[in-house]
Structure formats: structure tokens, C-alpha cells
Amino acid sequence: MEYRCVECGNAMKSLFVQYSPGNIRLMKCERCRAAADEYIECEIMIIVIDLILQKPKAYRHLLYNVLGPKSSYFEQGLLGKLSFGFLVLDGYRSLFIDRSREQLGLSTSFSSLLWRFQKLLMDVFLGNFIFLSTFLLATRIFLSASVGSLRYKEILPAILISSYFKLFLLAMMVWEFPSSVVFIIDLFVVSANTVALKVITESTTSRCVAICSCAHFMKFLVTQVLELRSS
Numbered sequence: 550m551e552y553r554c555v556e557c558g559n560a561m562k563s564l565f566v567q568y569s570p571g572n573i574r575l576m577k578c579e580r581c582r583a584a585a586d587e588y589i590e591c592e593i594m595i596i597v598i599d600l601i602l603q604k605p606k607a608y609r610h611l612l613y614n615v616l617g618p619k620s621s622y623f624e625q626g627l628l629g630k631l632s633f634g635f636l637v638l639d640g641y642r643s644l645f646i647d648r649s650r651e652q653l654g655l656s657t658s659f660s661s662l663l664w665r666f667q668k669l670l671m672d673v674f675l676g677n678f679i680f681l682s683t684f685l686l687a688t689r690i691f692l693s694a695s696v697g698s699l700r701y702k703e704i705l706p707a708i709l710i711s712s713y714f715k716l717f718l719l720a721m722m723v724w725e726f727p728s729s730v731v732f733i734i735d736l737f738v739v740s741a742n743t744v745a746l747k748v749i750t751e752s753t754t755s756r757c758v759a760i761c762s763c764a765h766f767m768k769f770l771v772t773q774v775l776e777l778r779s780s
């Protein structure tokens with residue numbers, strides 16, 4: 550992957566020139582004439598806030614200029630780590646919802662624990678398999694013309710990275726929250742996935758919203774069916 554101008558997405562050979570340690574000059578984009586990546590000189594908190602505010606330029610900075618410039622995500626071994634973190638957080642989410650539903654009838658027998666474990670695996674692996682399949686299928690249907698050779702190798706890590714809102718689930722280990730907070734986090738994940746997809750594919754917002762909504766809805770449907778079967 551190459552560097553990108555965070556303002557307009559134009560490809561860049563380099564983002565800054567370094568004259569001496571700590572003395573750099575930001576390169577200007579030839580297309581929009583703005584500094585190609587102003588985040589290079591920003592504090593990390595400003596980048597985090599802009600990511601939370603769903604600004605596409607913050608996503609361009611993260612996806613193109615920080616994580617993917619020199620080699621592909623696959624070569625960096627990043628995809629495995631991202632997938633692992635994603636699945637663990639998803640597993641915790643599933644456990645949290647189960648626990649809040651079954652607080653009254655909590656049983657600790659071996660068969661009950663085994664059954665819960667099976668359900669957790671089904672939720673995480675089947676749910677995400679359906680999520681990913683729907684996502685890739687919807688991408689092919691909605692974006693086949695505009696994405697061209699369909700850069701799945703870039704789309705998949707972008708989706709995993711932009712699901713970072715799931716990290717807020719960790720706060721639930723420390724503080725007590727109502728289970729509805731999980732669904733608010735889910736909404737933020739859908740929104741961040743949409744912005745990341747838009748940045749990577751340079752497609753229209755409505756198509757990206759449609760793809761992300763379809764994929765998340767299918768995953769929700771699968772977990773609900775599993776829930777019904779087990780009750």
C-alpha cells in the first residue's frame with residue numbers, strides 16, 4: 550500500500566521531508582494543495598478523538614499512513630493478531646449478554662458450563678463467519694464496478710481495525726454498565742466500519758452504509774436464532 554493524502558485520498562510518494570531529527574516539513578498534496586498528512590505533527594489523543602468522531606481523514610491516516618504503507622497487512626502478521634483480538638472481544642460481548650440475561654437462573658453445573666461454552670463458540674465463529682461472508686458478498690454486489698479488482702486484502706483489515714470500539718467492552722470488566730451499552734457500542738462499530746470501508750473503497754456513503762448494515766444485521770440474526778434454539 551502507498552501513502553495517501555488524508556484530505557482527498559490522493560496517492561503520495563512520501564509525507565514529509567526530514568532535515569534533521571525533530572525538524573521536518575510536511576509534503577503538500579498535488580491534487581488538493583493541503584498538507585498531505587497533518588496528523589504526523591499531532592498528539593495521539595487528537596487522532597483518537599478524530600477517530601471517535603468518525604472523521605474519514607483520521608481513518609485514512611491510520612489505515613494508509615500508519616499501518617499499511619511499507620508492506621501489506623498480511624506480511625506484517627497484523628491480520629492474525631487483529632482477528633484474534635476481534636474474536637476474543639466478540640466472545641466477551643457474547644458472555645456479557647448471556648450473563649445479564651441469565652442472572653436469575655444461574656447454574657454452575659458441568660453440563661451447563663459445557664453448553665455455555667459451546668454456545669459461545671457458535672456465537673463467535675458462526676456469527677462472524679456469516680458476518681464476513683455477507684460483508685464480502687455485499688461488497689461484490691454493491692461495489693463491483695467502483696472497486697475494480699476488489700481489494701479484499703485491504704478491506705478485511707480495515708474492518709477489523711475499525712471495530713476498535715469493541716475495546717470499550719473491557720471497561721465493563723471494571724465498572725458496571727447496563728447491557729444496553731453493548732448495543733450502543735455495536736452502533737459505533739457499524740458506523741466506524743462504514744467510514745473505514747468508505748475510505749478504503751472510495752465509494753459512496755449510502756453503499757457503504759448498506760453493506761455494513763446488511764453484514765451486521767445478518768450476524769445479529771444468527772445470534773438470535775442460536776439464542777432461540779437454546780432457550
Ligand SMILES: [Zn+2]
Pocket residue numbers: 554555556557558559578579580581582583585
Ligand atoms: Zn489531497
